[in-house]
Amino acid sequence: GKRVSSDCLCTHENCATSFHVTCAQIAGVVMKPADWPYVVSVTCHKHKKGIQMGxxxxxxxxxxxxxxxxxxxxxxxxxxxxxxxxxxxxxxxxxxxxxxxxxxxxxxxxxxxxxxxxxxxxxxxxxxxxxxxxxxxxxxxxxxxxxxxxxxxxxxxxxxxxxxxxxxxxxxxxxxxxxxxxxxxxxxxxxx
The missing domain is CATH 2.30.30.140 (SH3 type barrels.)
Structure with missing residues (x-):
């Protein structure tokens, strides 16, 4: 079978940060279900501050x-x-x-x-x-x-x-x- 990548990208516009899902969760990256094409919406640390603290x-x-x-x-x-x-x-x-x-x-x-x-x-x-x-x-x-x-x-x-x-x-x-x-x-x- 085809190997499914366990990496996911930050969905913030033009951000190329990618994570291994487990590492991302440990690191406290914000993850939540999202619409296609992103099965999971991920926000990296650089863009998390705006969401979380603002x-x-x-x-x-x-x-x-x-x-x-x-x-x-x-x-x-x-x-x-x-x-x-x-x-x-x-x-x-x-x-x-x-x-x-x-x-x-x-x-x-x-x-x-x-x-x-x-x-x-x-x-x-x-x-x-x-x-x-x-x-x-x-x-x-x-x-x-x-x-x-x-x-x-x-x-x-x-x-x-x-x-x-x-x-x-x-x-x-x-x-x-x-x-x-x-x-x-x-x-x-x-x-x-």
Missing amino acids: LDLGLKVIGRKSDSWYYHCTIIGIATQTFYEVNFEEGSYCDNVHPENIVSHDCLRNGPPDAGETIVVGTPDDENLNASFVKEHVHKLYQVEFQDQSQLMLKQSEIFQLNHELPKRVRARLVSILLKLYFLLPSNSTFI
């Missing part, structure tokens, strides 16, 4: 303030922050070293060292520690503005979309403006 400038979301309560806010800026994961010589490891803290390499100009490469990390106390480079982590940060005009940089994990189901812990700590108004009004006021 966190864009101007979007109204719910964000976590430093008081650990959640408030309505608007995304007004998006930035990426790069951290390096390193293993120190004495056995500890750190996954949030800033590239500019590596004194043995000019990482800002040349990018990260190779995995396993020996590097020197400068600490805030001006100590130099030997370490080996593991990998780089790139985090997206979202600048949001709350209704009181205060602004914060939040990680993706601290932002929730209004049209998505909110986790219980977020719902329990969500502060609505109406609730705030109610507490701010004198006790003899009534809502009309």
